[in-house]
Amino acid sequence: MRRVDIPTVPASEITPEAVYLNRRRLVAALAATPLASLAGCARADPEPPAPPADAAAPVAPGEEAFRTTEEQTRYEDATAYNNFYEFGTGKDDPAKYAHRLRTSPWNVEIAGHAETTGVVALEDLLKPLAVQERIYRLRCVEGWSMVIPWSGVPLGELLARFKPTAQAKYVAFTTLADPEQMPGLRYRSIRWPYVEGLRIDEAMHPLTLLATGMYGRELAKQNGAPLRLIVPWKYGFKSIKSIVKIEFVENMPPTSWNELQPSEYGFFSNVNPDVDHPRWSQKTERRLAGSGSRVFADRIPTRPFNGYAEQVASLYAGMDLRKWF
């Protein structure tokens, strides 16, 4: 397994002519390329572990999967109680320190097994795609959960424009790691940069969102501005924040929490009330949806795949979910 390298100079400061020219070519290539068929990529054959060859193609989610009438987390809570270790491990550290993050200009490097790769300005990356609004549940592995209205673009539509090749079995994501902007980097809480990954069919799934906004406004910095992944059926740590690199890779990429404690955090990390964390139960959760000075609502049962089983369970057909947790 190979770690992805992050440039010591933040991507936003890479402006040599070569990159500029490369970007122009890239934008031209993207403009000329109609969206590749998502279905072709979704049926890529990832391994290990691969779904059985005869697994049914995922059913396109109905509208109801993209919204919920469940009580929403208040904006004040969603932006005050966070995990973003680059700014410290306390839940209030990101709200205190994330203002130091410079989110513009912002470049994203697209690398690996795809026909088109290179450094792209965020505006160019998003421009051709229609921004969608989605209300998703998101559950942290620590036992709290949220309901948040996000806006963003489907990750699969964005990735398809780069034409991943047959060797693209996984997608690896990297967060910015700049000690000047991120005071948490001085602590070895995890190995920086923060990295995450998805199997290609998970990345292409229509529920998977690259968020750029929340509650009808820009994404707050503590929530991962300017670009953050949302995989609503997986524990929150898969939803990597402030992404600077997306790489198509052949082998299962390293992920920060798995690297820290492999017995506690698996690569898949699908929300599963039947597989307890070694140190606590995963059967229930507390919504970050209180009223008045109360931050949390009462405990409720946690649902398989965080309530998205109908839409995503087929991705894992034939897999032992106790083994591949």
Ligand SMILES: Nc1nc2c(c(=O)[nH]1)N[C@H]1C(S)=C(S)[C@@H](COP(=O)(O)O)O[C@H]1N2
């Ligand atoms: N780069 C980065 N991304 C991250 C984290 C982090 O520490 N660093 N924490 C994760 C965890 S554990 C959770 S629960 C969610 C929290 O998202 P929120 O603060 O927007 O609620 O972000 C995830 N993404």
Ligand SMILES: [Mo]
């Ligand atoms: Mo989390």
